[in-house]
Amino acid sequence: MKFDVITLFPEIIENYCSASVIGRAFKQEIVSVNTVNPRDFSTDKHKKVDDTPYGGGAGMVLMCQPFYDAYDSVKKLENCASIIFTPQGKPFNQEMGKNLSTKDQIISICGHYEGYDERIRQIPGLIEVSIGDFVLTGGELAALCVIDAVTRLIPGGIGKEESAEEDSFSEDLLEYPHYTRPNDFRGMKVPDVLLSGNHQEIAKWRKKQAILRTQAKRPDLFEKFMQREHTKEEKAILKELNLWI
Ligand code: SAM
Numbered sequence: 001m002k003f004d005v006i007t008l009f010p011e012i013i014e015n016y017c018s019a020s021v022i023g024r025a026f027k028q029e030i031v032s033v034n035t036v037n038p039r040d041f042s043t044d045k046h047k048k049v050d051d052t053p054y055g056g057g058a059g060m061v062l063m064c065q066p067f068y069d070a071y072d073s074v075k076k077l078e079n080c081a082s083i084i085f086t087p088q089g090k091p092f093n094q095e096m097g098k099n100l101s102t103k104d105q106i107i108s109i110c111g112h113y114e115g116y117d118e119r120i121r122q123i124p125g126l127i128e129v130s131i132g133d134f135v136l137t138g139g140e141l142a143a144l145c146v147i148d149a150v151t152r153l154i155p156g157g158i159g160k161e162e163s164a165e166e167d168s169f170s171e172d173l174l175e176y177p178h179y180t181r182p183n184d185f186r187g188m189k190v191p192d193v194l195l196s197g198n199h200q201e202i203a204k205w206r207k208k209q210a211i212l213r214t215q216a217k218r219p220d221l222f223e224k225f226m227q228r229e230h231t232k233e234e235k236a237i238l239k240e241l242n243l244w245i
Contacts, residue, residue: 001154004074004211005143007065007110008049010035012140013147022148025157033147036074038066049243050113057115067120080105082126083146085139086115089128092146093127094169096129100146101153108146109140172225173213176206208237215243 005013011210017026017033025031038048043065071082081103090096101108109126121128131142151157152164168175179190193205211234215222225228226245238244 001033001101001150002105003031003147004036004105004107005033005110005140005147006036006070006074006108006137007140007143008036008037008039008112009110009138009140010037012138013144016144017147021158022239024159025154026152028156030154030156031147031151034074036070038070041069041073042066052116057114061114061118062111062116063112064119065115065118066112067109068133070121071107071123074107076189077105078108079188080107081105082107082109082122083143084109084116084121084126085111085128085130085142086121086128087133087135089135090128092129092131092142092149094149094167097149097153101150104144106150108139108143110143112138138156138227150192169221171210172214172228176209176213186210204233204237207233208241211237211241211243 004085005015013033013035016021026033026124041062042049048063049066050062053061076082080102080103083106085108109120109123129142129146132146133222136142152167158164164170177193182196183190191205193201196202211222211225214225226243235244
């Protein structure tokens with residue numbers, strides 16, 4: 001997977017992508033990141049990339065020319081998705097991450113200041129994506145959220161593939177609780193089943209906890225889970241919990 005990020009602040013992207021679990025995926029060349037700075041494409045003698053808004057008002061607006069030229073400079077692979085980050089976009093979620101993980105290239109455009117000249121959004125083929133109903137200073141954190149979440153979903157991206165398979169949202173359920181040593185911490189004990197060595201019972205307990213947690217914490221997701229096809233094991237657990245309709 002190749003990530004190309006069009007940003008006025010490449011160091012934010014580069015620093016994050018060199019650290020921790022994601023940094024390892026980059027070092028192992030399972031994914032690669034390339035940053036493109038629109039400032040390097042500005043034809044203005046002062047390398048300006050923003051200007052005051054027509055009609056007046058606060059803030060500076062990102063100009064078309066440096067952004068169009070920066071985007072055009074990126075060589076596009078056939079199986080590629082192009083994203084423009086904006087609070088007005090489609091909300092990013094695990095399902096979108098999964099779809100994006102099947103691409104060979106993701107090009108991201110990050111805004112800053114007051115946002116884009118409307119015509120930047122009109123670059124053909126762009127998907128507008130938001131990472132939530134709040135306003136960030138710039139699109140870099142949003143792009144990093146997508147890079148991080150998508151890298152986890154690429155086979156080999158985070159080492160053991162099953163770690164991502166059992167993450168929250170992967171089966172329309174939140175993840176079950178985890179425990180590690182010690183088995184008694186300030187009187188809070190690890191559930192006996194996890195110490196039993198009975199893998200079938202452990203798997204059942206985990207699924208049950210995931211269902212109960214989702215019902216308690218995310219009724220919207222629980223509804224989605226209830227509407228999808230269930231495995232034999234899930235049906236049995238739902239019956240045991242009196243949730244089978
Ligand atoms: N004036 C804009 C508005 O009200 O929609 C907000 C501009 S924001 C300060 C600057 C840039 O940060 C945006 O162009 C976008 O790239 C990024 N950004 C801010 N919040 C975001 C979010 N929730 N999701 C994705 N990108 C966001």
